[in-house]
Amino acid sequence: MYDLIIRNGTIVDGSGLPAFSADLAVQDGRVVKIGRIAGDARETVDATGKVVAPGFIDPHTHFDAQLLWDGYAKPALSHGITTIVPGNCSLSLAPLKAKHRMKLVGMFNQIEEMPYKAFEEGVEWNWETFEEYLDRIAKGLAINVAPLVGHSLLRLWVMEDESMQRTATDAEIGEMQTMLRRCLDAGAVGLSTSFVDMDETLQPVPSRYADTRELDALASTLADYGRVLQIVPEFYDPDLTIARIDQLAELSLKYGIPTTFSPLFVNGDNVAAVERVMARVDEQFARGARVWPQVQTRPIDISFSFAVPSLLFIRFPTWYGIMRFGTHEEIVAAFSDPERRKALVAEAAALDALWPRLILRQVASDANQPLVGKTLAEIAELRQTTPVEVMIDLSLEEDLDAHFLAADMGHNDDARVSALLGHPRVHVGASDGGAHILSFSTYGDTGYLFSHFVRELQAIGLEAAVKKITADTASIWGIPERGLLQPGYVADIAIFDPKTIARGDEYYVQDVPGDGSRYVRDSIGVASVIVGGEVAWQAAKGYADVHRGAILPGASA
Amino acid sequence: MSTDMNAVRRSIFPVEGDTWERIAERELGDAENGVSQLQSWNLHVFMRPAAPEGSPRAGNPILPSDVIFLEPPLAG
Numbered sequence: 001m002y003d004l005i006i007r008n009g010t011i012v013d014g015s016g017l018p019a020f021s022a023d024l025a026v027q028d029g030r031v032v033k034i035g036r037i038a039g040d041a042r043e044t045v046d047a048t049g050k051v052v053a054p055g056f057i058d059p060h061t062h063f064d065a066q067l068l069w070d071g072y073a074k075p076a077l078s079h080g081i082t083t084i085v086p087g088n089c090s091l092s093l094a095p096l097k098a099k100h101r102m103k104l105v106g107m108f109n110q111i112e113e114m115p116y117k118a119f120e121e122g123v124e125w126n127w128e129t130f131e132e133y134l135d136r137i138a139k140g141l142a143i144n145v146a147p148l149v150g151h152s153l154l155r156l157w158v159m160e161d162e163s164m165q166r167t168a169t170d171a172e173i174g175e176m177q178t179m180l181r182r183c184l185d186a187g188a189v190g191l192s193t194s195f196v197d198m199d200e201t202l203q204p205v206p207s208r209y210a211d212t213r214e215l216d217a218l219a220s221t222l223a224d225y226g227r228v229l230q231i232v233p234e235f236y237d238p239d240l241t242i243a244r245i246d247q248l249a250e251l252s253l254k255y256g257i258p259t260t261f262s263p264l265f266v267n268g269d270n271v272a273a274v275e276r277v278m279a280r281v282d283e284q285f286a287r288g289a290r291v292w293p294q295v296q297t298r299p300i301d302i303s304f305s306f307a308v309p310s311l312l313f314i315r316f317p318t319w320y321g322i323m324r325f326g327t328h329e330e331i332v333a334a335f336s337d338p339e340r341r342k343a344l345v346a347e348a349a350a351l352d353a354l355w356p357r358l359i360l361r362q363v364a365s366d367a368n369q370p371l372v373g374k375t376l377a378e379i380a381e382l383r384q385t386t387p388v389e390v391m392i393d394l395s396l397e398e399d400l401d402a403h404f405l406a407a408d409m410g411h412n413d414d415a416r417v418s419a420l421l422g423h424p425r426v427h428v429g430a431s432d433g434g435a436h437i438l439s440f441s442t443y444g445d446t447g448y449l450f451s452h453f454v455r456e457l458q459a460i461g462l463e464a465a466v467k468k469i470t471a472d473t474a475s476i477w478g479i480p481e482r483g484l485l486q487p488g489y490v491a492d493i494a495i496f497d498p499k500t501i502a503r504g505d506e507y508y509v510q511d512v513p514g515d516g517s518r519y520v521r522d523s524i525g526v527a528s529v530i531v532g533g534e535v536a537w538q539a540a541k542g543y544a545d546v547h548r549g550a551i552l553p554g555a556s557a
Numbered sequence: 558m559s560t561d562m563n564a565v566r567r568s569i570f571p572v573e574g575d576t577w578e579r580i581a582e583r584e585l586g587d588a589e590n591g592v593s594q595l596q597s598w599n600l601h602v603f604m605r606p607a608a609p610e611g612s613p614r615a616g617n618p619i620l621p622s623d624v625i626f627l628e629p630p631l632a633g
Contacts, residue, residue: 166613167573167621195622204620211621212570234601234624239566243624246565283562 002027002041003533009047009495013485014054014470016463024052026491029533029548033487043535047495050527053466054483055082055144055492056446057473060230060262060294061433062086062112063145064093069122069513071140071547075443076433078537079503079523080494082530083474083482083552084433087148088262089232090194090207094133095149095157095179101125103156106200112435113311115516122513130183134551141549142536144492146479148230149183151193151218155206163206164199173214177221184221187554189477190228191218195244197232202324216251223255228477231261238273242280249289258476262294263430266416274416281425292476294429295420297449299412301440301506303361303519306331307400308438318347331400335392348388354406355387356380360394362403362508368394376404403508414452418459421449421468427476428468437518444503444521451502451524462498479552490550493530501525567627571619580619584627598626 004026011034012019023037056079063073064086073084086092091111096104108114127133130149137145155163158175168176180191193207193215222229229251234240241261248259266274277293284291304310309323322334322344334340348355356377363372371379371394376387383390394402411417420426428449433442446469453459460468474483481490504522512518529537532548569584581591596603602623608614619625 165608208620208622211573215622237601239626239630240601240624242565243568247570247624279563280565287562 002032002037002039003029004043004045004491004530004535005037005039005041006045006047006052006493006495007037009050009052010498011485012051012053012463012466014467014483016467016471019051019463024485024493026530026533029491031485031487031489031491034485045495045528045535047527049497050495051462051466051498052485053080053494053496054470054485054489055494055529055531056080056469057083057085057477057479057483058429058431058433058445059085059260059427059473059477060088060429060431061435061442062088062091062108062114063434064091064147065108065114065119065123066434067137067141067145068093068124071137071549072142072536072543073434074511074543075520075522077143077529077531077543078526079444079446080496080526080529081143081433081446082492082494083144083146083479085146085148085189085477086434087150087188088192088230089197090150090152090192090205091197092130092133092148092150092153092192094127094130095153095183096133097128097157098125100156100160103199104153107152107197107205110200110202110309111197111205112432113308113437113439114435115308115438115512115514117514118512118516120514129186130188131186134186138549138551140547141551142531142543142547143549144482144531144552145549146189146477146552147187148190148192149180149188151191151207151210152205154179154191154218155210159206164203164209166209167211168214173217176214177217180218180221181224184225184227185555187551188227189479189553190230191222192230194232196234212247216254219251219255219257222257226257226478229257229259231259232263233261235261235263235265238270238276241277245277245280245284245291248291249284249287252284252289252291253287258290258292258478260292260294260427260429260476264293264295264420264426265300265411266295266413266420267410268413268416271413271416274420278420278423278425285425290476293426295417295426296411296430297417297421297428297445297453298503299407300409302406302409303403303439303506304406305400305403305438306335306395310439311436312406312439316347316350318344328400332396335396341392344392345386345388355391357406358387358391359405359407360402361405363394363398364401365398368397368402414457414459418453418457421453421460422464427472429473437512437516439519441506441519441521444523447501447503447521447523447525450496450498455499482552491530491533493528494526495528495530497525497527499525564631566631568624569627571621571623571625573621575619576617577619580625595625595627598629599623
């Protein structure tokens, strides 16, 4: 008797080969047979009319904190994601000395927009080393975790406050290598670094104080394990991005390691720039280097209220300064003061094309409910004022609890994004799952891949789309025994209806520790998600009390 | 690097103690005029606030991980 049989499904096995009809049997957490299966099983799943695919892998997330209170990484698992990569952008939650905890919380708050209160009330700080952190999250894991080690954390551990002041000595670099080795021994999938991020005081994060000597040494340690290096380049500038591609290529060739950078965005106004970037990627691959770009599927939507800082305003120093450093009362006072308000309105003029398009998406008061869903242009016309003035007025009327949506801000040129998704060297990533929780939903990119690019645009085939988010990702990232449906592989499986799979509407939910809220999307068309051979989520029943998630590649790799 | 690759903007990474002046002298051989050229080609660094007083890099905006371009953007 098998543990599980999935019957009558359409197998899309992750290889990119054409789909076929078959049953699939699971025993001891692994796929053991694909074909016509006569035997019985402890549990049977009927997949008639459904696709049976490998579980999806999301290589760019920031679930580091959420995993401490939610081993399912909700709602990612319900979208068919069975493996996540946290620790991107030079930030992980370990190794971390106790005295640096609030420093790290500040960086997470600034860079990934994770609320302080979530850390205060959702995190029991009972680890320092990477092994201890992994032990801590491993107890309740329902999803697989392939964790990166944050370069900024390595520097902070070894150099403390001077990690944000100077280059490292040879001895300090040696200590970082030793610590990285410990992390890799504990099961880390690689190292992440950042060339753009700033901390909560708007100073560069520690990784940006590393010289090429330091990064070279850390890459040599990665080489001993064959693990990956992830970077955030200066993605807003093609010349800088190309310079980083060349830097990664040299490290990849010298040490034989895979490297990846994220994000890579394409808009109608930067087509030539992205073509140059991709041409450089192709040239470096032709030399034998591995520099894998990550592209997200969804367009950029940003929601905000003035109760918390939003990266949308980072180009406006007066606005951002008030949001970043002002108390609630100080923000209200700034908006209420005629002179300061005048200065804010003047500064906002640089983006006059944006403000009219903003949509009022949520308010607290009954009086303003009829305005929800209208653009600021429409509300401004009703009130005989300007969109920026009305944005400020609504925020004051709602005591800063007015939420606005800037929709389709970029990465929304279907033809260009389709071309990138079809490129053999591009993999799907950069979801930022678990981060920016008050700005947008980072869930549902895989559903959007199928609904928009496979079904609506027919820009990419079903089998190719599955391969992009399973076998390709597993291969690039060195995630073992995942990404394919083959006998012997671990049974991480997503079962979905190819005619309906999609991302649900974005909505606001209060489920973050500290009475915090976040934007999420439910999955549509996903029927069952299986992790390590056990059904972890079903559309009909929700999350199951099973915890078969693993650390990948893990300590034994 | 293979000779059949397309030309990209020439750049360097800073070495320990690099300032605009040092880079201009070493890479351009022109400390006098080179600084303003370097600054104009590297607005991503020049526009950044310099390290605060008391820091080992006080007054210097250049980070050890920066890409420093040694020429203007290439013609389209």
